[in-house]
Amino acid sequence: MESLVVPVLILLAVVAGVTVAYRAARKRKTGRPASQAEPAKAPQELARAAADRLSEDEHRRVYALIAQGQAMAAIKLYYEITGEGLRASRDAVGALAAHPQPFRRQEPAQAVEEDDDEPQRFPYRYRAIASKGDVTREVSSNMLNDEIYGRIRTLARSGDTEAAANALTRHSDISLTQAREFIALLDD
Template identity: 40%
Template sequence: MEYVVPLIIVLVIVVVVVVGARLLGRRNQAAQTTEPGIDQAGAPVKAPRGNRQITRETAQEASARLTPETHQRVYALIAQHQVLNAVKEYRKATHMGLGDSAAAVAALAEFPQPTPEPLPEPVLPSNDAPLTVEDIMKAAPPIKAAVPNAYRYRAIVSQGDEVREVASTRLNAEIYAQIRQLALAGNYDGAARLLRDHADIGVAEAQEFVSMIGPED
């Protein structure tokens, strides 16, 4: 029951607008022989209040506010003589007032308008488009600069037919000279510890290496 009174009001507005438009059209036809803006008695004609005239132009403006989908829904309701629902649909689609929506529906019913063309969809770049050099450079992982091989110092000792070799980037002639001096002085533990500090070698392997250091090495 709460919707009955508003619907009746909308219906009355639509009827009044349609009837008023037809009466206004008849008066305009009768006044075509007179000057614009002056009636047959010579008095100036007042312009109608508001923008609720039922003309082809107002119908075009009312149609332009709709999308193709809402345009079809409004005209479907008009074709089914569901004027109140058509007004509600138009008002929902355009957020206009009740009176303006009723006048717009009346204009659309009086001057039928074609369905507006949908807006063209934006053209997106195709995935098959050829890649540019910049695209390839951006997608490629960064190239690391080649690091030259660091110099590996080779220390070689021999005892009879046995030969031992230690190679390391942390060794050099000066450090090996210190290792050799410690070994020749009989400090094999200190020589092995210094060798392990500058080469990736185990304890037993380091001790065996320094024990083979002789005066000629």
Template identity: 65%
Template sequence: MDSILIPLLILIAVIGGVLLLLRSFSKRSAETRAGIAAANAPKDPVQLARESAAKLNEEQHRRLYSLIAQGQGMQAIKLYLQATGEGLRASRDAVGALAAHPQPFTPESPAQNLIPDDDDEPERFPYRYRAIVSKGDVTREVSSNMLNDEIYGRIRTLAKSGDIEGAALALTRHSDINIKQAREFIELLDD
């Protein structure tokens, strides 16, 4: 009896291990199939049209819609492909979305590129920079070692161009103040 018990336990352990491996592989293949299905799912055509229009400059946008209006779909696809460098299928889908959902040309605001949108931490300088603004009896000060003349100049430019929220977000990113304090500071920059 003892001679059969040990091989039987080993056999049960091997079967259990094989079943666990099979279960693990089937889960992975199901996740892979779900990921492929999600990647191949059709995009919202309106969103695709917006994204596609944003990739074109004003001249390309005008020429593309001219070709679409003339019924020259192949030429429009060729133009989009050359302008963006995307693949043939992506260009076809983009031109189809643009034809079905016309998008006006929206020039990129110069203020949008003044403060880079990096995810990494802002540079810390070996000195503390002090920015002081005042209007009447109200005075606000920001002191930070993540600010310098160049960054503060960009923040001022954003504020003067009317992008108060962008300027406030940039100021909070480069200092230790909260968004409310940054908005109060930026409001005083208007003059």
């Protein structure tokens, strides 16, 4: 019996050493003791956040796999879609299974209507040149771009030269008379 005491003590010492080393490595990895690890999100919040990361088709595919009992396939799909880690994907799919979330369309950022009354300034200067015969006019402004100049040309071609001239004066530093002269040269 005495012959077994020494090996058992050695075995207990090895187990204790491995446990201490494991805890130290875990503490080093998180930067704080394992008992102070980050609090996990509530499962409902985690499920809502996970569902928000999925498009409508991805949402349907993940839930189809969950419904079929293919949790590993659902985790793999979620991992591939989001690029999160395996553990985070596992937790997200588990939360989605425990707390089903309907698909919600992400509200697109409200498209800012371009207001012609207050032109935006661009980091570059745009040059528009119009000529007819020997007469050439140039407008250079950092409030013009291809889109705005295209609208001005469309207005001029449709016969609304006054609106085209007003738009050109709002998006450049020229007078209304100079804008009218420029618009008159746009007859292509």
